[in-house]
Amino acid sequence: MVYNRRNSHLRNPLICNRKPSFLSISAYVIILFALSIFVFILSSKDILEDEQKKPIPLLDKFKPEQLGDDKLWEASFSHGLHPCAKPTSKYKAGQVWDRYITVRSNGGLNQMRTGIADMVAVARIMNATLVIPQLDKRSFWQDTSTFSDIFDELHFIKTLQQNVRIVKELPKELENVPRIRKHFTSWSGMSYYEEMTHLWKDHQLIHVAKSDSRLANNDLPVDIQKKLVERLRSRAERYIALHLRYEKDMLSFTGCTYGLTDAESEELRIMREKTNHWKIKNINSTEQRIGGFCPITPKEVGVFLQALGYPPSTLIYIAAGDIYGGNAHLSELTSRYPNVVFKEMHATAEELNPFSKHASQTAALDYIISIESDVFIPSHSGNMARAVEGHRRTIIPDRKGLVELFDRLEAGELRESSLSYHVRKLHKNRQGAPRKREGAPPGIKGRARVKLEESFYQNPYPECICKSKGTVI
Incomplete structure (x- = not known):
């Protein structure tokens, strides 16, 4: 469940105040970066400027309306609902059993x-x-x-x-x-x-x-x-945590090659062919993209954020592994949002060294910074996206709808001046307003029905979301 981050948070008892150690100090260095992150805004532009491509023509004339902070950063339409994790009066403490x-x-x-x-x-x-x-x-x-x-x-x-x-x-x-x-x-x-x-x-x-x-x-x-959740501390600084799933293995697994060179596409095909536990080998990339099954590209993320109204000065933390193609593809995002940062940019090699051979510990750092962010945006679905969404405000891109808009724009069927209107309309109900957890799609029966229900960790409403007194929804 997502909700207004400034009002309250949930803390998972699995990740929080641990005893100081070299490892935890390193982790806190990363987290402190997230809290003082705006210091980077003035200094990062020069770092990225030399490697940026020229602005992409798609948005040369596109100047979306700038929205107020309340609409950009706060969850809307809360309807008087708020997070709550206290047990009911019927709850009894667990008994100690020798089992x-x-x-x-x-x-x-x-x-x-x-x-x-x-x-x-x-x-x-x-x-x-x-x-x-x-x-x-x-x-x-x-x-x-x-x-x-x-x-x-x-x-x-x-x-x-x-x-x-x-x-x-x-x-x-x-x-x-x-x-x-x-x-x-x-x-x-x-x-x-x-x-x-x-x-x-x-x-x-x-x-x-x-x-x-x-x-x-x-x-x-x-x-x-x-009982699985509790409050998270609030933070004053504002930044977007972007789970940019534009990694080599993700693109290869999904078979998505839009925007890649022929050589890159072939490299991904070979990787998919050689990975035994990936069952599907032949994938139609065009059908995948049209169906909304592909991660949003760095370029498309930039278009999406501008259409929502986030200014170029917005700080974006990339919670992900190595971006496929490096700066060649990342620059399609940084040309619009130069204040893009990775943990490697704000921690020394010595501080990050303990994490170098521990993917889970590295992922934990991204997770902590993501739940502490003001807005979290996943470019593709997955366990990380679902876990973070349950803690704080999350904007969920409608990948299928966005692809249709981008293709219409590129074909000249949609005016650049109207893109912002269409994107915001498409995402009116995908920007953090509380809603009850969804069940399985209609027509699904048996065990598959339970499996396809929306995850509690993604949306803990109604169990951990309560109504204010007198609230009617």
Whole structure:
């Protein structure tokens, strides 16, 4: 759920106030950059100026109306709704049981993060003690980071102590106890996990091999989901965090080659062909783009932001990996918005060195800076986008609709002077106004229906969004 960031925030107990260490100090250096980031505005222009391309003709005459700060930076149409994470009067503190759940979290940082939060709720439902999860060290990312390398372990345990018992490791007397290895059915609800409590009759320890997508998004008691979040601190400085998914692997996986050279397109095709776990090899790039399945290009992001009314001086933090094609493609954004920054521009090599071989820790830095931003914009959907959207105001580009507008503009079927009107109209309901979480699309039945529901982490309304007294919506 997205809402007015200046009024309130939610803090996930997984990432926050940890004990000072060389690693955490490095992380805070990055975060401090985000808080004092406007200092960079005057100095960054010269750095980028030499490498910029000439302004793209598409917008030479396009001068969108500049909106007031309240419309650019604040969530609109709140209807008196506000975030809330306190349990209801019916909620009872968790009981301590001599039953344990261990879990191996799988996937990248944000996939593991939501999976861990799911397992907190599962442990609560099953009246079990949760052992600090093991992180995935064998996936595509090949990251050796442990839970405490990324998350504040003590805070995680303490914050949830009234809800579920969490321990750092199994008691020694249980290390050799026979355990049952369980693959819980994905997207299962309360009744399923209540039924699974029969396992305690014969076992004291359950090991969950995978943590992702364990819990249904809807039809759970409100208190089960409320306990997963708390307030985030507010910040005064304003900047956009842009999750620019214009990385080589993303473009290759989606088969999107619009705006690339023939050589670049061929390089992506070869990468897709050689990646065994990517099932689809032949992809029609044009159909992908028209269908809205491609990441927005740096050029299109620039057009989009200008159409929304953000001035050229707007500071943009890029929360992403290496941009494919480097400055050749990034300049299509910086020609319009020169104040584009990466973490590498504001931290020394020595400060970033501890993160160099730990993709999950690097992603954690981008995640923290993104949830602290005033506006978050993802150029493509994914776990990161969904996780951040649930914390703060997010503008979700309508990729399919934007492609249609851009193509009409390029074909001369749409006047440049009217582009801003059409873009804002298209995104009237995609800029942070609260709305109830969506269910599955009509006509979908069975297990697929539960799977296609909007994620709770993306939109925690109604569980963690409350009405002000007298509010009618």
